[in-house]
Amino acid sequence: MVSKVGKSTMKKETINLREGFICGEAEEGGNVCTEQESCGACVAAHQKCGWCMQTRYDDTNRGRCDYVQNLIAYGCDDEYLVTPKHKENIIRNDPPRNSDDYRDAIQLTPQEIEVNLRPNMPYTLNLTFRQAENYPVDLYYVMDLSYSMLDDKDKLAVLGKEIAVEMNKITENFRLGFGSYVDKKTMPYVSVVPSKLQEPCTGCAPPYGFKNQLPLTEDADQFTERVRQAPISGNLDSPEGTFDAMMQAIACKADIGWRLRSRKLLLVSTDNDFHFAGDGKGDIGWREASRKMLLVSTDNDFHYAGDGKLGGIVTPNDGHCHLDSNHEDSESLFQDYPSVSQLAYRISEEKVNVIFAITKEQLPKFNRLSNMIEGAMVGELANDSSNIVQLIKDNYKKISGKVELRTDASDGVDIQFKTKCQGDEELDVSYCDKLGVGDSVTFQVTIEVTECPENEAELDKLVTIYPVGLAEKLSLRLKLICSCPCEKPDFKPIGDVLPPQPNSPMCNGSGTYQCGACACNEKHYGKNCQCDGSTVDSDDYDATCKRTNTSEICEGNGRCECGRCICKPLYIADPSKTFSGKYCECNDYACDFFDGEICGGPSRGVCKCGKCHCKLGYTGKSCNCPTSKESCMAKNGLICNGKGECICGRCQCTLDQYYKGRTCEDCPSCPGHCDANKACVQCEAFGTGPYTREYCEANCTHVRVVPEVEKEDMPDRRLCMSRDEDDCDFYFTYFYDNDQVLAQEKKECPEPVNVLAIVLGVIGGIIAIGLALLLIWKLLVTIHDRREFAKFEKDRQNAKWDMGENPIFKPSTSTFQNPTYGNK
Structure with a gap:
């Protein structure tokens, strides 16, 4: 049952x-x-x-x-x-080991467990991950070879050997491959003019979708030579066929040369049964497993599902390998581009680690894309790819140094993770980073099945827990305990308790007597199946339909039939929602709502008798609070950046009033996300900045233009100010809890310079100064002349000569007096 x-x-x-x-x-x-x-x-x-x-x-x-x-x-x-109780059977628990010439490395233990699991009873196990030494790495480089990437290709050809040398310092088991792409060979992606199909640009090769230039190899010189020989091509539109190339690089496992774990059949002639090699699992250890890395390098946008209609291509991408004898994608012209979800599914399925090496202008879009792809990372590529070696090293260390556990658990199975990898504090997170070679981390995994399935075929569940980007996994085979032994025909009697007895006299011939009670047939109920579903109301049963002697029959929320309460709907217009409970005392629809759903929705909790019963991982009156602190983890690995407390899955920055944001990482002197949103605000609000209109319409939809923004930081948002190309200041705010950005529609510009007024002012100033100098000179001259004239007048008045005589007349005689005798 x-x-x-x-x-x-x-x-x-x-x-x-x-x-x-x-x-x-x-x-x-x-x-x-x-x-x-x-x-x-x-x-x-x-x-x-x-x-x-x-x-x-x-x-x-x-x-x-x-x-x-x-x-x-x-x-x-x-x-x-x-x-x-739970019954655990560990089927495979091979200890961690490094890879050798005969066996693959083992990093995750245990590998397979079978559990008889009781619903609504948590089961906890410890899962250990140890980073192995010299773990095999397959790096396949997919490069956009449109004309704008010419200098990047030349630089890659020079640095190809250096990539191998540097990666061999990290792992001695390293292989390198190379593929290139342009776009679909039809309008409007490339020109279909015959001459352009042969040579889209000077010295260019004909365009193509994707080509496997070099399968994975240990020969770095061969990689360098193939990159050098690969010709540049050209196309018309800005987006490229990146998704087509990625899908083929992932799906064509044999052509690319991805190392895969294989199982070989060993058949021995005998008079008995035979075994498959691999049944010994860890003892045989067939090779080869590796960390698969797909490096995608481009300086442009990408096409995705639906864009194929522009070229008349409507057949959905099937996600299969289509490389022909020339190592090119033969279905490029017949199948649409893959969708993001389709690509993400194949990447997760094949355990591929994707690194996007992208130029600065394309970073915002590829950052959002990486959030949709399991384990994907984005690095900024220099304009000529000169930093590609360092970019590969840095991102490989990030990928290999971080272990993140994921699960494919179905509905009804809740899985929670805990670990102490960030220190002594045990955190509710499913990842651990900054691991070195040989380091181990143990995760505490709690599994809880919240309900029994209606279909008995689903009583056995297979749940997989795996590290992102690796083929290793823990297989959990859950056998749900949704029935009792005494309900089964093969039950061995215990005392007077017998196996199930169909149509038992103890059940009035209308039910099966099992486990000491009656399981009534359809349309019958009651303790002894004495009641028929068509039985009319009877006062004899009223007493059994009351909680207490003074209670109403079925609490007034139903009717009593054969001693059993039949609950009525809560609303006449919706008969599917009824009162519940033995006495119809419960309202399973009167709980608190969160995010528009009762008890936060089925994934968070269920409403029972007016109260929310939260599922594993949630708590609160409306199951609104996640118990995990993963959402409060800052980039430095600290809860709320060490500047606050994680309450109900959200950071409350209480320890320092200057810190704000989702994880308390934003402060007045912190860079925040102002620079990241600047270009989108310029494009969306003012039509300026580095982005084109098409790019803006596709990637800047989170920016909303408003008449005015608050000119101060708020608890839920931050104010940003930047300067546009016309030297005008513009303001915008971004919210800490979502991607929304509010941009002020008008810039604040300085008053325009009046050149004419300045010229006239300068001329007028010069004239004024000249006139002032002339006036001063005139004043000084006038003062000097007046002083000289006054002196002349004074001398004239003091003259003693007779004005009647000629002053220049000299008499003919002269008289001289000796001064010696002047007084005698």
């Missing part, structure tokens, strides 16, 4: 392993156990629930499903208690 049950939320619980019994304190929102009517539903409802299958157990006023301590108190003997 398979029952679909929800998960309950507990205030506090204590697990007592006494003979496998689980005890606990009172549950918030009522006892979920007593609502279950079968043994299978009981053990799946919650880890604290138990079922008493004892025949003589008195269940007249209570059910057979209850807290274990209650069942014991009510007289159920231990041997009749059904309280299953």
Whole structure:
């Protein structure tokens, strides 16, 4: 019997392993156990629930499903208690090892576990990752060879050997390959003029979609030579066929030469059965597994699914390999570009690590693309690719030094991770970085199945936990305990408890007597299946439909039929939503909402009897708070940058009032995201900056132009000011919790310079100064003349000669007097 049950939320619980019994304190929102009517539903409802299958157990006023301590108190003997526990069987647990000439490295342990898992009862295991020495690396370089990448190709040809030398310092098992691409060979991507199809630009080769120039090899000289020989081509539009090239490089495993783990068949002639090589797993250890790295280098945008319609290509990309005898993509003209999700799926499936080596102008778009691709990284490429060696080294160290666990768990299976890789504090994160060769990190993995599937075929689940970008994995085979042994025909009797008895007289011939209780046939119910679904109301049953003697029948939310409450809908217009519970006392639709959904939606929690019962990983009144602190992890590995506390999955920057932002990394002197958003604001608001209109429309939709922005930082946003090409200042704000940017529609420019006024002013100033100097000179001359005239007048008035005589007349006689005798 398979029952679909929800998960309950507990205030506090204590697990007592006494003979496998689980005890606990009172549950918030009522006892979920007593609502279950079968043994299978009981053990799946919650880890604290138990079922008493004892025949003589008195269940007249209570059910057979209850807290274990209650069942014991009510007289159920231990041997009749059904309280299953997890049963773990470690199938494969090979210890970590480095690779050698015969065996692949093992970095993840254990590798395979089988668990009989009880729903709503967490199961915890430890998963260890150890970074192996000399782990094999396959690096396939996919390069855009349109004309704008000419200098990049020349530089790569020079640096090819240096790439191998530097990577061999990291791992001795390194191989290098090379592929190139342009775009689809049709309009509007390339010119279809015959002469242009042969030579799209001076000295250029004919255009093509993708070409595998050199499969993976250890010969660095051969790589250098193939890069040097690869001709440049040309196309018309700015975006390139990057996605086509990436898909072929990933899908064509044999042509590219990716090293894959193989299983070989060993058949020995014998009179008995035979084994497959690999059944010994770690003992055989067939090679070769490697870290697959796909390096994509371009200076332009990319085409994606739907763009093919421009060239009349509407057939979706099938994601398969289509390399012909010339090592070119034969389906480039017949299949559309891959979609982002399609490409991301194949990258995850094939465990490929993608590095985008992109010029500065394309960084924003490829950064957003990398967020959609598992394990992808973006590095800024110099205009001539001169930094490609350092870029490969840096990004490889980031990739190899970080282990991030992912899972393919299906709905109904919750998995949470914890680790101490960032220090002594145990964090709710699924990754650990800055690992060195030989370093180990242990993750605590908690698995909880929240409900039993309706389809019995889904009782066995295969869950995979794997490190991003690596082929290693832990296979968890879950066998869900959604039924009890006493419900199965092969049950061995315990005391007077017998195997299931269909149409038993104890069930009025209308049900199966099993586990000490009746499982009624369709349209029958009641403790002994005494009630028919068509039975009319009867006052004899009213007492059993009341919680207390003074309660209303079915709490006023239903009707009593044959001693059982049939609950009515909450709303007449929506009969699918009804009251629930034995007495229709529960409203499963009266819980708090979060993000527009009750209890945050099915992935966060379920509403039971007016209260949210949160799933593993969430808490809060409306299951609005994630218990993981991963969203609060700053880039430096500290929770909230060490400047705040992680509360409800969000940082509250309380330790330093100057720090703000999602992870408390933004401060007045911090660069923040002002520079990253500047170009989009220029393009979207003013039509300036480095981006084209087409690029802006495709990549800057997060910018919204508003009449005015607040000229100060707010708790949820930061103000940015920058200067445009016309020396005008413009303002915009970005939000810490999302990508939204608000840009002020008008710039603030300095007053324009009035050249005429300045010229006239200068001329007027010169004239004024000249006139002033003339006036001063005239004043000084006038003052001097007046002083001379006054002196003349004074001398004239003091003259003693007779004005009647001629002053120049001299008499003919002269008289001289000797001064010696002047007084005698």
